[in-house]
Amino acid sequence: MTHKPASSPLSDVAFSDFDLLPAVRAGIDEAGFTHCTPIQALTLPAALQGKDVAGQAQTGTGKTAAFLLVIFQRLLRDMPEKQGKNPRSLILAPTRELALQIHKDALLLGGHTGLRFGLAYGGVDYEKQRKTLQDGVDILIGTPGRIIDYFKQRVFNLNHIDVMVLDEADRMFDLGFIKDIRYLLRKLPAPDKRLNMLFSATLSQRVMELAYEHMNEPELIRIEPDKVTADRVRQAVFFPSNEDKMRLLIGLVREMGEGRIMIFVNMKREAERVQDFLEANGIHARAISGDVPQNKR
16 A cells, blocks of 8 residues: 655656656646646556556545546557447546536546547436437546436447546445446446546545455555645534524524525435525525526526
8 A cells, every 4th residue: 555645736756757658748748737746646657557546635636637647548558440439438426517627637638639538417418418428439427327327228338448437436425326336337347357546535444345346456545635624614513402403503694694604404305494494584595406407506
């Protein structure tokens, strides 16, 4: 296991230290990158040699570029004579926002590769996404549910997946996607027939069980954050009775004044109940749940 504190935003390792293909190097140069972040410096040597990687890294550490560069290098190095329509790499993300960000980074870093990128996530035109995937993609980026939808409709198959990436694995558990993840992973070629990369803010027991079940002896990489929370975040815990919760909430909201406030609850009907209670006490509030269309959220 490789362990490194995230004491510096960049390492002494330069991208020029790696034997990357010209098309991959061109994307790095265009993005203005010269030196690796700690997660990149530890991930690239292992993954470029074909070793599976399970990395602990927070958002903003450069992990996306790490796995994208590995994917580009591997797919271009083993490019088939005839470009097929089915994806050769699968990147799974827990949210549409993360999928969109990965796609944006892929377009920047992979602009000289000639590889085709496809997106699959909910809340947008279903048929438009479907047509793009039917036309053929090399790298499929998306959320588990929408990818399963298209897979079951035979829009594509997963028999040719050579690189699998599971990003923010801990969030997959938190959001209840783990059954979908396991379903998709079982539809891929065997773990030893593909390269696997997993990234997570924490390498908890449940994340590691998933890694050992669906990966091929992954190398563990840990990048520890300097601080778990930001300096300006004030944290407090209250233990009210159920009868006192709403009164306490009203008091806290009024104490905080005019700023915007987010309140998280565990069920849709609870969100609606809190909204009604706040509105009845003269506090403007709106509940957001899966029933609200994405464009209205």
